Every structure is written in C-alpha cells, then in structure tokens.
Amino acid sequence: MRQRIRYLSxxxxxVSFAAVGGREEGQGPLGPCFDHLDxxxxxxxxxxxxxxxxxxxxxxxxxxxxxxxxxxQLSVLFAGDLQNQCVAxxxxxxxxxxxYIGLYGACSTCTEGLLSLSVWLSExxxxxxxxxxxxxxxxxxxxxxxxxxxxxxxxxxxxSAQWTATAAGAFILGSREGDVRITEVCPGKxxxxxxxxxxxxxxxMAPAAVDTLLTYMQQSGRAPSSFDAxxxxxxxxxxxxxxxxxxxxxxxxxxxxxxxxxNLLFDSERQDVHSGGSGCGCSASVLATHIxxxxxxxxxKDVLFLSTGALMSxxxxxxxxxxxxxAPLIRIQRF
Amino acid sequence: xxxxxxxxxxxxxxxxxxxxxxxxxxxxxxxxxxFAGQWLLYLYEALGATRDDASTLVTVTLxxxxxxxxxxxxxxxxxxxxxxxxxxxxTGFANAVVSPAIDTKQxxxxxxxxxxxxxxxxxxxxxxxxxxxxxxxxxxxxxxFV
Amino acid sequence: xxxxxxxxxxxxxxxxxxLCVVAQLLIDKTALTPARILVLYVxxxxxxxxxxxxxxxxxxxGCGITVPLVGFGGNIARGVREAVLEQGLLGAxxxxxTAAAVGCAAALLFxxxxxxxxxxxxxxxx
Numbered sequence: 001m002r003q004r005i006r007y008l009s010x011x012x013x014x015v016s017f018a019a020v021g022g023r024e025e026g027q028g029p030l031g032p033c034f035d036h037l038d039x040x041x042x043x044x045x046x047x048x049x050x051x052x053x054x055x056x057x058x059x060x061x062x063x064x065x066x067x068x069x070x071x072x073q074l075s076v077l078f079a080g081d082l083q084n085q086c087v088a089x090x091x092x093x094x095x096x097x098x099x100y101i102g103l104y105g106a107c108s109t110c111t112e113g114l115l116s117l118s119v120w121l122s123e124x125x126x127x128x129x130x131x132x133x134x135x136x137x138x139x140x141x142x143x144x145x146x147x148x149x150x151x152x153x154x155x156x157x158x159x160s161a162q163w164t165a166t167a168a169g170a171f172i173l174g175s176r177e178g179d180v181r182i183t184e185v186c187p188g189k190x191x192x193x194x195x196x197x198x199x200x201x202x203x204x205m206a207p208a209a210v211d212t213l214l215t216y217m218q219q220s221g222r223a224p225s226s227f228d229a230x231x232x233x234x235x236x237x238x239x240x241x242x243x244x245x246x247x248x249x250x251x252x253x254x255x256x257x258x259x260x261x262x263n264l265l266f267d268s269e270r271q272d273v274h275s276g277g278s279g280c281g282c283s284a285s286v287l288a289t290h291i292x293x294x295x296x297x298x299x300x301k302d303v304l305f306l307s308t309g310a311l312m313s314x315x316x317x318x319x320x321x322x323x324x325x326x327a328p329l330i331r332i333q334r335f
Numbered sequence: 336x337x338x339x340x341x342x343x344x345x346x347x348x349x350x351x352x353x354x355x356x357x358x359x360x361x362x363x364x365x366x367x368x369x370f371a372g373q374w375l376l377y378l379y380e381a382l383g384a385t386r387d388d389a390s391t392l393v394t395v396t397l398x399x400x401x402x403x404x405x406x407x408x409x410x411x412x413x414x415x416x417x418x419x420x421x422x423x424x425x426t427g428f429a430n431a432v433v434s435p436a437i438d439t440k441q442x443x444x445x446x447x448x449x450x451x452x453x454x455x456x457x458x459x460x461x462x463x464x465x466x467x468x469x470x471x472x473x474x475x476x477x478x479x480f481v
Numbered sequence: 482x483x484x485x486x487x488x489x490x491x492x493x494x495x496x497x498x499x500l501c502v503v504a505q506l507l508i509d510k511t512a513l514t515p516a517r518i519l520v521l522y523v524x525x526x527x528x529x530x531x532x533x534x535x536x537x538x539x540x541x542x543g544c545g546i547t548v549p550l551v552g553f554g555g556n557i558a559r560g561v562r563e564a565v566l567e568q569g570l571l572g573a574x575x576x577x578x579t580a581a582a583v584g585c586a587a588a589l590l591f592x593x594x595x596x597x598x599x600x601x602x603x604x605x606x607x
Contacts, residue, residue, distance in 0.1 A: 436592035
C-alpha cells in the first residue's frame with residue numbers, strides 16, 4: 001500500500017504562536033486565551049477584506065514579539081485565507097518581507113501550512129536555527145460577502161449551517177530542538193462525499209477526515225487511545241457525530257478523545273452558531289489558544305491535528321458541483 | 336449500517352429546522368407587517384389620499400423603514416427570528432435591494448453599488464416583468480378575438 | 482366604520498401571516514431557496530391578477546395581499562392589463578415596469594441613500 005505518513009527525521013519544534021479574534025470569538029469559551037481581540041471586528045481597517053489580512057499581520061507580529069524575533073530571522077512564510085486568490089495573506093503579510101508561499105486549502109489551510117512548513121524545516125535540519133512561519137486567517141464578514149449573501153441581508157440559517165470564525169493563528173517553527181514538535185505528517189486525499197449543499201459543510205468534510213484517520217491508524221499501527229486528543233478542524237456538531245459513527249463502524253473508536261475546533265471555539269448554548277464554528281481561522285485559533293498551550297503545559301503529550309477543508313467556489317456550488325472534502329493531518333508531540 | 340447511503344446517514348445526523356417555532360414567528364411578524372401596513376393605509380386615507388395613492392404610499396413607507404432598519408444593522412437580526420415573516424413582505428424586497436447596496440460600497444458607487452444592487456432582488460423583478468409580459472401578450476390575443 | 486377597518490386589518494394579518502407561513506414551510510421542508518420562493522410568489526401574484534382574483538382579494542384583505550410580494554406580481558398584472566387596453570400589444574412591455582416603478586424606484590433610491598449613510602455592521606450571534 002502507498003505510504004501516506006511521512007515521519008520527519010528531524011522534527012521541527014514550535015518556537016512561538018499567537019491567535020487573534022473578533023467579538024464573537026472573544027465571547028466564546030476560549031476568549032481569554034486570545035492574544036488580541038477586536039470587538040468591532042474591523043481591526044482598524046476600512047473593509048472586511050483588509051481586516052482579514054490585518055488579522056494575519058497582527059497574529060504574526062504577536063508571535064514574533066513573544067519569541068523576541070525579527071521578521072528577517074524567518075526564512076519562509078506559508079500562509080492562506082478564505083478570500084479569492086488568497087489576497088488577504090498577500091496584502092496583510094507583504095510588509096514583513098519574508099519569502100512567501102501562498103496556500104489554499106479552504107478550512108484545512110492551517111494544517112496544510114504547518115505540514116508544508118514542518119517538511120520544509122525538517123529538510124534543513126543540518127543547518128542550525130532555520131525558522132519559518134505559518135499564518136492562517138478567516139473573517140466572517142469577508143466570507144459571508146464572498147460565499148453567501150450581503151451581510152445586512154435578512155435570512156435564516158438552517159441548523160446544519162456553520163459560522164465562519166473571525167480569527168487568525170500564526171505559528172513560528174524552528175529546526176532546533178524544542179519541547180513541542182511536529183513529528184509526523186500525512187496529507188489528505190480529495191474525498192467526494194457527493195454533497196452539494198453548501199449549508200452542510202460538516203457533512204461534506206467528514207468523509208475526508210474519516211479517510212485520513214483510517215489511513216493513519218492502519219499505516220501507523222496505533223490505536224486512537226494512544227493519543228491524548230484527536231483534534232479535527234471544523235466538522236461542527238453534525239460532522240462530529242458523522243465522523244464518530246463512521247469511524248466506529250470501521251472499528252475505530254475516537255469518542256473518548258476526539259475534539260473538534262468548531263465545537264470548542266464557540267459556546268453553542270449562548271451563541272447562535274448552529275452546527276459550530278468553521279473557516280480556516282477556526283482550527284488555527286483553537287490550536288494556538290487551546291491545544292498548543294495544553295501541550296506546552298504538559299497537559300497533553302501526543303496529539304493528532306487535522307483541519308478539514310471543503311473545496312468549492314461560489315460558481316461550483318451554484319453549478320451544482322459536489323463539495324469535495326480534504327483533511328491533512330499532523331502529529332504534534334511533547335518531548 | 337456500514338452500507339447505508341451517505342445522504343440518508345446525513346439526514347439522520349442533521350437536526351431538523353424548528354419548523355413550528357419558525358412558522359409561529361413568521362406568522363406573527365409577517366402578519367404584523369401587513370397589519371401595520373393596513374393601518375398606515377387608513378392613516379394616509381384619513382390624511383386625504385385616494386385609495387390607490389394611499390396604497391402606493393404604504394409601499395414606499397414600508398420600503399423606507401426596511402431600508403433604515405437594514406442600514407442600522409437591525410433588519411437581519413429581526414429576520415433571523417422572523418424567517419419568511421420578513422422575507423415575503425415588501426420589506427424583504429427592500430432589504431434585498433438595500434443590503435447589497437451597503438455591502439458593495441467598498442467596490443465603488445458605479446461598479447459596486449450600481450452594478451450589484453440587484454444581485455439579490457434581480458430575479459424577482461425579472462420574473463415579475465417576464466410573467467407580466469407573457470400575460471400581456473395572451474391578453475392582447477384574447478382581446479383581439481373577443 | 483371602525484369595525485370594518487378592524488376586520489380588514491385582522492384579515493390582512495391572517496392572510497399576510499399565512500402567506501409567510503407557507504413560505505417558511507417551503508424553506509424548512511423543501512430544498513427551495515428563499516430567492517426561488519420569492520420568484521414563485523411574484524409569479525403567483527401575476528397569475529392571480531391575470532385570472533382576475535387579485536382585485537377582489539385586495540378589497541377583502543387589503544394589505545394582507547398587497548404587502549407580501551404576491552402584491553408586487555398582482556400590481557404588475559394590473560399594470561399590464563391597463564396598458565394593453567390602452568395601447569394594445571405594446572402594453573405587454575410597458576405595463577409591467579410602469580406598475581413596478583414606484584416600488585423599484587423607492588427601493589433603489591433608499592438603497593443608494595443607505596449606501597451613502599451607513600456602513601456594514603458585522604453579524605452577531607451572542
């Protein structure tokens with residue numbers, strides 16, 4: 001069988017990370033853990049699109065400041081967002097002057113970036129102290145405008161709909177040894193769940209997460225119970241129950257330690273998010289505010305992290321095409 | 336279970352819309368807008384307008400109020416509860432015109448507001464006028480024969 | 482006088498609310514999107530006007546039928562009929578827009594003014 005897991009010979013470590021969020025993210029259970037929150041969601045900008053880019057800039061600035069680094073010390077930057085042609089990342093991050101590789105993986109961008117960056121750094125491990133960053137942002141208003149309706153348009157969302165997070169996460173990784181490292185990566189396959197309903201993204205992405213997790217468990221020979229947490233990106237309530245059931249039927253029980261960022265970022269009791277959070281900033285900010293701090297404090301030691309993405313465009317949805325899912329995976333370990 | 340079609344599996348896992356609650360609010364709020372419109376009509380008539388003019392003024396007033404509520408960001412909050420109750424009345428049509436206008440301001444007043452103002456409401460105007468034209472042709476043909 | 486006004490306005494409430502409930506059921510129970518439902522309502526309004534049911538309904542329930550988008554369609558039908566009677570086949574083209582003119586112009590004008598005066602507010606969920 002084709003080997004999908006890549007074991008990183010010299011696993012890069014997390015040097016620093018930061019998360020930025022909007023008002024709703026601040027009101028959620030992880031609100032106090034964000035580095036920067038803007039209750040106006042505007043981040044001092046004149047458009048939602050610019051705000052999305054600015055969030056990435058602020059997040060990377062915080063991550064640099066926390067580790068007392070200057071942009072010149074980073075040799076590569078992997079970044080992506082939810083806007084057409086990834087303009088939020090290019091517009092927001094150009095001022096750093098870091099060599100840049102733009103990514104598009106829909107809501108899976110955070111893991112896609114960390115996967116690419118960790119492989120990049122692992123290749124250079126013979127040289128001391130090579131560092132790079134991965135930045136992911138999404139903005140609710142920019143996404144609503146691009147994918148759905150004008151923001152002021154009055155409409156009801158069905159219970160399966162998810163809420164695009166106004167959030168960004170920035171991660172700086174280095175080739176030197178550290179406590180928390182990315183040790184294994186496993187890219188996702190493009191999976192067709194034959195869904196064309198854009199208001200049920202969890203259902204469109206769950207089969208991709210199932211595919212990646214099944215492959216990972218088979219090829220690594222590990223059981224779900226050997227991890228402190230198996231964290232999916234933004235399956236939401238609907239996608240989570242689909243994932244758990246489908247994995248159980250394959251003999252893999254993740255119900256004990258499965259977490260979903262879409263369920264963690266917002267409080268579904270107090271916040272009208274319906275099925276949960278989504279958007280590439282969702283998994284990025286939950287990783288930076290919840291998962292990585294837990295690894296740093298040694299509350300967790302071994303985590304599988306897979307952001308899930310729904311690959312589609314407004315045209316593809318209107319033309320009735322299927323919404324493909326993808327779920328790249330990284331294994332984060334504490335040493 | 337394992338061979339269950341994915342679509343039926345999704346249906347099992349997706350919570351249904353709270354239809355009873357939605358319908359109740361749609362009825363109360365949608366009905367309320369019509370009720371308010373009717374009394375506005377009486378008001379304009381009392382002020383001396385003819386029935387036709389009063390009816391037109393009601394439409395204009397409701398469109399104005401909807402535009403105002405949309406502008407201050409309240410209409411979409413009411414709509415989240417009211418559902419079809421704020422969609423079906425003419426206020427919903429106004430919201431569908433005003434919301435892209437505000438939204439596309441960033442792209443400029445010609446290619447943004449100007450070009451995109453009917454992105455949501457366009458279908459209503461197209462099919463309204465289209466049906467009207469079809470009726471007009473049929474009606475002319477009938478008149479011709481009668 | 483007051484009694485008949487009250488009856489009409491309550492009928493307006495019931496019929497207008499009822500039309501909204503039908504639309505809500507279509508949204509919740511079928512795959513129809515709101516845009517399609519509105520198109521359906523406008524076309525239905527034209528049909529009501531074409532078969533001559535719209536005007537009697539207006540005198541019975543007033544705003545219960547004129548305020549929902551069905552009324553937009555009904556108005557178009559009326560405009561077309563009057564224009565056809567006046568100018569023949571050409572009226573099929575001019576009548577619809579004439580009847581829809583006030584509603585469309587008002588929405589466009591206020592939409593433009595709103596774009597001048599307001600900026601978008603983010604959606605809130607808590």
